[in-house]
Amino acid sequence: MKVRATLRRWHIWLGWLVGVPFLFWALSGLIMVWKPIEEVRGTDLLAPAAPVVLGAPAILPSVVAGLPLAKVTLEQRAAGPRWVIEVRGGPTRLADPVTGRLLPPLSAADASAEVLARYRGTGTIASVSRTSADDPPLELRRPVASWKVDMSDGSHLFVAADSGAIVATRTRWWRVYDWMWGLHIMDLKGREDTHHPTLVAFAAISLLTVLLALVLLPLSIKRRRP
Secondary structure: OHHHHHHHHHHHHHHHHHHHHHHHHHHHHHHHOOOOHHHHHOHHHEOOOOOOOOOOOOOOOHHHOOOOEEEEEEEEEOOEEEEEEEEOOOOEEEEOOOOOOEEOOOOHHHHHHHHHHHEOOOOOEEEEEEEOOOOOOOOOOOOOOEEEEEEOOOOEEEEEOOOOOEEEEEOHHHHHHHHHHHHHOOOOOOOOOOOOHHHHHHHHHHHHHHHHHHHHHHHHHHHHOO
């Protein structure tokens, strides 16, 4: 009887302690599975990149000879085919495969054209702003200098300023999902740390609370038998 009373007391106090985290975990988990992940990510908002169409052999810029190249690809952009030249430990540059000329980083107009070439939603461009690789927005969470293209439907698309690639699509529901994910892992600031003392401690206490309940259940049933 004394052991059972002690276990029950511990179970009640631990239950009060983890009650709020349990509520947040259940609420955030429910909201995160409320919609299909494809709708959350906005995969239906972008058409696949168009295939590369060249009318003549591609010319690679002569200035890249001897550089420590990480990767060179030929990709279609809104203005036509482009060499995407990635230098190991250096910048990424675009080049015209017809003339072999290096191209400057994308402008706001170029970024808008890249989005409109592939966007198939119902919104229109509301604004375009520049982001820094040194201080990327929380939505992007990647050290990439980009153009953030805000659409009237609430979605945000990020276009890399160096390569012209659309590196992220963020819908309204994605932002809700992202906030709930931060709540779920108890990291609302960075929303990436799934291994920190607060989360580990509450998870351990929650497990102990459940184990106590499993121990108390048969004891309570045995006690109530006539």
